[in-house]
């Protein structure tokens with residue numbers, strides 16, 4: 532029996548690529564393509580068991596709540612999620628009427644990016660300095676990228692667990708924001724450049740040495756194996772899962 536799938540944000544760059552990938556995947560059946568202006572309810576979801584959301588940060592949380600109410604398990608690639616928003620989804624999934632429903636949210640579905648985040652967190656405790664540089668196409672509406680936020684948080688958590696001091700930085704004046712965003716003490720820099728797709732570099736420094744961890748998505752096809760894996764796995768999960776690593780046996 533096929534898993535029936537709806538795609539929300541189906542007209543977008545990611546959504547349209549996901550529609551193609553679902554149509555080509557064995558054992559999956561695309562039953563609904565929704566985009567802006569379409570109501571998310573049982574009637575418009577065409578009997579979907581799993582819904583995939585690639586929309587915009589401002590609407591994704593509301594979409595997830597509506598999809599759970601409509602009886603779908605949900606896979607989310609859209610960025611912009613906060614701890615408070617995760618908590619609201621956890622609370623929703625804990626209600627009796629949402630019994631059996633599950634949600635998987637991943638800031639990045641590319642294998643190289645998932646590994647880069649994991650390697651950066653593992654390496655973090657061995658280095659005095661760490662910064663994140665993300666580079667994307669100029670049509671991206673949010674900065675820094677969801678991947679960079681997750682990477683910085685992972686590095687910061689590993690440093691805190693190891694009892695490391697704050698990263699060294701003698702900057703006294705930064706009138707133009709040249710030192711970038713600071714996420715849990717880790718500086719994050721965002722580049723927007725025509726020709727790019729999605730890239731990230733984590734630079735870790737010690738006296739006399741540097742480790743660079745880099746991931747490049749040259750094409751949106753890089754995200755598809757992860758999205759399809761998530762669609763196949765989400766029904767086996769419970770509650771809210773954050774990160775594709777949870778279903779990658781890493």
Ligand SMILES: NC(=O)C1=CN([C@@H]2O[C@H](COP(=O)(O)OP(=O)(O)OC[C@H]3O[C@@H](n4cnc5c(N)ncnc54)[C@H](O)[C@@H]3O)[C@@H](O)[C@H]2O)C=CC1
Pocket residue numbers: 539540541542543544545546565566567568569585586587588590607608609610611637638639640641673677754
């Ligand atoms: N997790 C991952 O691996 C990846 C995540 N992304 C994220 O996915 C999101 C989408 O990225 P793109 O496809 O490049 O953007 P896009 O702008 O090409 O597509 C967004 C689509 O969402 C639609 N939309 C807006 N509001 C909506 C609503 N209320 N209901 C239904 N559809 C609505 C738009 O009309 C548009 O078709 C972004 O947050 C991006 O950062 C992008 C690539 C990979």
Ligand SMILES: O=C(O)C1=N[C@H](C(=O)O)C[C@H](O)C1
Pocket residue numbers: 610638639667671672675676677678679728729730
């Ligand atoms: O908007 C994009 O393109 C991407 N968004 C995600 C993010 O913000 O991390 C994932 C990937 O970087 C591509």
